[in-house]
Amino acid sequence: MAARTARTVGEAGLIRLIARWLSVQKRDNRLVKGIGDDCATVRIRGRQLLTADSFVEKVHFRREWTSARGRRSGRDAGLAGARDAGWKALAANISDIAAAGGIPVAALVSLELPPETKVAWLKGFYSGLLSCARRYGLSVAGGNITRGPHLAAHITLVGEAPRRLVGRAGARPGDIVAVTGQLGGAVAGLLLLARGIRKGPAVRRHLHPEPSVRAGQVLARYASAMADISDGLARDAGHIAEESGVKVVIVPGAVPIHPAVKELSYEKPKNRGEDMLPGQWLDMLARHIALGSGEEYELVTTVPRRRFGAAVRALLKIGITLTAVGEVRRGRGVLLPGHPGPLPGFDHFQER
Amino acid sequence: MAARTARTVGEAGLIRLIARWLSVQKRDNRLVKGIGDDCATVRIRGRQLLTADSFVEKVHFRREWTSARGRRSGRDAGLAGARDAGWKALAANISDIAAAGGIPVAALVSLELPPETKVAWLKGFYSGLLSCARRYGLSVAGGNITRGPHLAAHITLVGEAPRRLVGRAGARPGDIVAVTGQLGGAVAGLLLLARGIRKGPAVRRHLHPEPSVRAGQVLARYASAMADISDGLARDAGHIAEESGVKVVIVPGAVPIHPAVKELSYEKPKNRGEDMLPGQWLDMLARHIALGSGEEYELVTTVPRRRFGAAVRALLKIGITLTAVGEVRRGRGVLLPGHPGPLPGFDHFQER
Numbered sequence: 001m002a003a004r005t006a007r008t009v010g011e012a013g014l015i016r017l018i019a020r021w022l023s024v025q026k027r028d029n030r031l032v033k034g035i036g037d038d039c040a041t042v043r044i045r046g047r048q049l050l051t052a053d054s055f056v057e058k059v060h061f062r063r064e065w066t067s068a069r070g071r072r073s074g075r076d077a078g079l080a081g082a083r084d085a086g087w088k089a090l091a092a093n094i095s096d097i098a099a100a101g102g103i104p105v106a107a108l109v110s111l112e113l114p115p116e117t118k119v120a121w122l123k124g125f126y127s128g129l130l131s132c133a134r135r136y137g138l139s140v141a142g143g144n145i146t147r148g149p150h151l152a153a154h155i156t157l158v159g160e161a162p163r164r165l166v167g168r169a170g171a172r173p174g175d176i177v178a179v180t181g182q183l184g185g186a187v188a189g190l191l192l193l194a195r196g197i198r199k200g201p202a203v204r205r206h207l208h209p210e211p212s213v214r215a216g217q218v219l220a221r222y223a224s225a226m227a228d229i230s231d232g233l234a235r236d237a238g239h240i241a242e243e244s245g246v247k248v249v250i251v252p253g254a255v256p257i258h259p260a261v262k263e264l265s266y267e268k269p270k271n272r273g274e275d276m277l278p279g280q281w282l283d284m285l286a287r288h289i290a291l292g293s294g295e296e297y298e299l300v301t302t303v304p305r306r307r308f309g310a311a312v313r314a315l316l317k318i319g320i321t322l323t324a325v326g327e328v329r330r331g332r333g334v335l336l337p338g339h340p341g342p343l344p345g346f347d348h349f350q351e352r
Numbered sequence: 353m354a355a356r357t358a359r360t361v362g363e364a365g366l367i368r369l370i371a372r373w374l375s376v377q378k379r380d381n382r383l384v385k386g387i388g389d390d391c392a393t394v395r396i397r398g399r400q401l402l403t404a405d406s407f408v409e410k411v412h413f414r415r416e417w418t419s420a421r422g423r424r425s426g427r428d429a430g431l432a433g434a435r436d437a438g439w440k441a442l443a444a445n446i447s448d449i450a451a452a453g454g455i456p457v458a459a460l461v462s463l464e465l466p467p468e469t470k471v472a473w474l475k476g477f478y479s480g481l482l483s484c485a486r487r488y489g490l491s492v493a494g495g496n497i498t499r500g501p502h503l504a505a506h507i508t509l510v511g512e513a514p515r516r517l518v519g520r521a522g523a524r525p526g527d528i529v530a531v532t533g534q535l536g537g538a539v540a541g542l543l544l545l546a547r548g549i550r551k552g553p554a555v556r557r558h559l560h561p562e563p564s565v566r567a568g569q570v571l572a573r574y575a576s577a578m579a580d581i582s583d584g585l586a587r588d589a590g591h592i593a594e595e596s597g598v599k600v601v602i603v604p605g606a607v608p609i610h611p612a613v614k615e616l617s618y619e620k621p622k623n624r625g626e627d628m629l630p631g632q633w634l635d636m637l638a639r640h641i642a643l644g645s646g647e648e649y650e651l652v653t654t655v656p657r658r659r660f661g662a663a664v665r666a667l668l669k670i671g672i673t674l675t676a677v678g679e680v681r682r683g684r685g686v687l688l689p690g691h692p693g694p695l696p697g698f699d700h701f702q703e704r
Contacts (some may be wrong), residue, residue: 032399037595038451038579039401039511047384048400052508054498099390108404110506154462154506156404159391164447167389217569223470227390243389307379 006122006147007115014145023128028139030105035142042141047161051096055089057151057188082121084207085153086128092230093157094136095211095297099228101162101220105212111146125153136213137219162220171225171244171302177326178308180215180315181298184285185258186330192260202260204295209297215320216299222311223303229296233325236300239335247331248302252291256318256323261285291336302328358474358499359467366497369471373478376493376610382457392493394458403448407441409503417552434473436559438480438506443583445509447563447649448699451580451671452593453514453572454582456565457491460508466499477505488565501559514572523596523654529678532567532667533650535585537610544612554612561649567672568651574663581648583702585677590686594693598681617653643688654680 006014019035032041054060090107097104109129113122126140133140138157188225189206197203212228219226234250241248301322303311308324315322329335358366374657384393405410443461449456461481465474478492482657485492490509549555564580569667572579577592586602593600653674660676667674682688 031515032513035518037521038448039403039454041399041401041452041513041517042400047393047395048510049393050458050460050493050508050510051391052462052496052506054464054496054506056464056498058501059499082611083596096390100393102391106402108402108508110406110508112406112408112504112506141402143473144404144406146408147411148406148408148504149410149502150500152464152500152504154404154464156402156460156462156508158400158402158510161384161393165385165393169389234443249433307557 004119006113006114006117006119008120011145014119014122017122018126018145020124021130021139022142025130025133025139031139031141034139039139040106040108042158044105044158044160045163046163047101049097049159049161050102050156051093052154053089053096054093055092055153055155061087065283082124083128083131086125086130087208089153089155090129091133091209091211091297093155094132094138094213095228095230097157098211098213098228099165099299101216101223101226102159103217104136104157104159104255106138106139106141107133108141109143110154110156111143111145112150112152112154113145114149114151115147117151136211138231146304160348162217164220166220166223166226168225168227168240168243170223171240171246171248171328172304173240173246173328173330175249175302175304175326175328176308177248177300177302177328178311178322178324179229179233179236179256179298179300180212180219180320180322182228182256182258182292182321183296183298184261186260186295186297187262187293188264191264200260200299202258205258206295209295211297212320214298214318215315217310218314218318218320219299219301219303219311219322222307222314223301226299226301228242228269229294229298231294232292233300234291234334234336240300240302241242241332241334242330244302245332247329247333247335248326249329249335249337250326252336254323254325256321257285356471357467358465358469358471361471363497364675366471366474367626369474369636370462370497371477373475373482374494376398377482377485377491380491383493386491387494392458392460394493394510396457396510396512397516398515401452401454401511401513402508402600403445403446404506405441407437407444407505407507412440420704434476435480435483438477438482439484439560440480440503441507442481442484444563445507446565447483447561447580447582449509449511449652450509450563450565450568451578452567453516453518453575454511455569456488456509456511457494457508458491458595459485460493461495461583462506462508463495463497464502464506465497465502465583466501467499469503480652486531488563494548514569516572518572518575518578520577520579520592521593522575523592523600524656525598525656525680525682526679527576527656528676529589529600529602529652529654529662529680530674530676531581531585531650532564532571532672532674533654534608534646534647534673535581535650536613537653538647538649540610540612540616540644543616552612557610558647561647563649564651564672566656566670567667570649570666570670571653571670571674574659574666575653577654579652581646581650581652583646585648585652586643586686586688592652592654592686593686596654596680597684598696599681599685599687600678600685601681601689604688606675606677608673653677
């Protein structure tokens with residue numbers, strides 16, 4: 001029997017299937033009306049946060065559906081890929097709400113898909129999406145489907161704004177620059193995946209990132225500026241510097257490193273950096289992570305000095321570490337003492 | 353000098369340009385924070401409407417950028433195409449808010465674009481987008497850009513919900529089925545464009561559709577169900593029938609026809625329908641429009657009989673006609689007396 005595809009079930013059939021997949025969601029009073037109308041209706045008091053992100057095949061993910069062919073188990077690699085893609089697509093949006101210190105409420109999912117897209121893949125994608133939505137207490141409220149030359153999910157999330165709004169523009173000279181958690185786990189996970197390792201915390205962090213929603217909500221009470229680490233610490237701190245009109249100084253050696261990165265690092269000196277001591281290698285690695293590792297789902301924030309201790313304590317209470325990595329000064333841009341030349345960072349349009 | 357493209361200005365450069373284009377917008381108190389942060393922040397009282405729509409190159413529009421090459425005038429065909437695309441992309445979303453009887457407040461624009469996309473095209477696109485936003489009193493609050501194999505705009509719109517929520521699910525047997533304005537103008541405009549005619553109300557309606565926001569707001573006080581006509585009257589009435597669990601009967605001869613369609617019809621019998629009287633031809637045409645013409649940006653609504661007169665009068669006061677085209681009965685689906693076979697309609701995934 002041939003696999004069902006978008007073409008064989010048709011647009012109306014696909015919408016019915018998606019409505020059925022979404023119908024398993026727990027009822028949330030903030031979602032007044034979900035899928036089925038021209039609009040979804042929500043009730044969010046105060047101010048509302050809005051964010052949109054795109055998740056494009058071959059740019060942000062690869063559809064490994066060929067590996068699903070012929071297998072009966074729902075746990076095969078292809079479907080796992082679809083579920084991971086669904087989780088990550090929503091997590092990226094949740095991370096933006098986290099960076100604003102808000103509470104995610106409802107998501108709209110606009111899918112662009114080729115007619116030959118398998119229904120099984122879509123089901124896996126929605127399963128991942130819904131599992132992430134459940135984990136963060138939000139509803140998938142509908143969306144849109146359209147034909148396109150490739151698979152892409154364009155997700156919009158609406159959330160409840162915190163009482164005290166925090167953006168990228170509030171950093172002031174003298175503030176402390178800090179990051180939540182530890183960085184580099186996502187990169188380590190990717191390297192482990194490339195070696196065929198599919199388990200462990202670093203791989204999980206890469207495939208199943210957990211946005212810092214609770215950290216963001218706590219930090220919103222203390223921070224002068226906040227952003228999530230999606231393009232790399234240097235670049236995201238650069239956004240704060242630019243919007244605030246200040247200079248951000250980051251001390252690479254102060255960046256907290258994910259344990260999986262340290263494990264990786266002991267293997268490297270065998271064929272690279274032979275003339276370096278392990279400590280020097282680690283420092284170089286830390287700097288590399290500080291500058292370039294994106295998709296970390298941690299937050300970079302600036303906190304006025306007087307409030308820093310209180311912020312650290314409040315986060316520790318919920319089991320999250322906040323580490324000072326630098327300070328805000330008068331000036332422009334990001335300074336990494338000891339690092340020469342222009343800062344690296346992910347640019348969607350330019351060669352690196 | 354080579355034209356500037358997404359690749360030559362880079363992601364950061366492009367974001368700066370878009371921020372500059374958006375900065376011309378008038379300040380709106382409902383938009384607390386626009387572009388520059390991880391999220392936009394709005395303040396919408398009561399309940400909020402959410403809708404998302406996609407506008408994909410080669411599916412929903414064609415980028416005629418080659419015709420812009422080497423010309424100095426901002427009014428050349430290529431840029432006009434970009435401006436029209438920008439207007440239409442936003443108008444489609446506004447129409448969903450109109451169908452819910454709401455007031456559009458803020459839009460997020462997620463762009464997917466190939467690195468070779470010309471900055472001039474994007475500028476034209478944003479110019480059309482902003483002109484539509486201005487016309488309907490909403491703000492473009494930011495969005496996202498990402499690389500992709502083709503141009504696509506995924507727009508999300510948030511709006512203020514009416515006091516009385518109207519969706520697709522409220523139609524009851526005995527209600528009158530009605531449409532706002534006149535149908536077929538968009539199709540007539542397309543046919544005229546194909547003949548090289550680039551002026552007149554029908555062409556304008558195709559290139560520059562005007563969603564029925566005011567009609568929707570008035571109708572929300574009277575209607576039992578409402579939808580915009582985006583896929584063709586039969587199909588959109590079908591959505592109401594499905595969600596309400598009723599049968600919708602439409603009398604094709606009762607559908608109000610746009611004058612431009614009637615003008616077109618006098619030319620047609622020369623090579624088609626020779627054995628028909630002009631009146632019969634017109635009736636056939638009306639039925640065709642009733643069934644299949646999408647992108648009309650009018651509304652199809654069901655109104656309880658007792659309220660119908662009041663609804664007609666309230667709309668007339670703002671210069672909009674509401675025409676009864678059928679009624680709601682017990683049963684399922686859409687019935688078009690005199691029309692045999694399955695109903696046509698636009699399906700993104702299936703061949704017609």
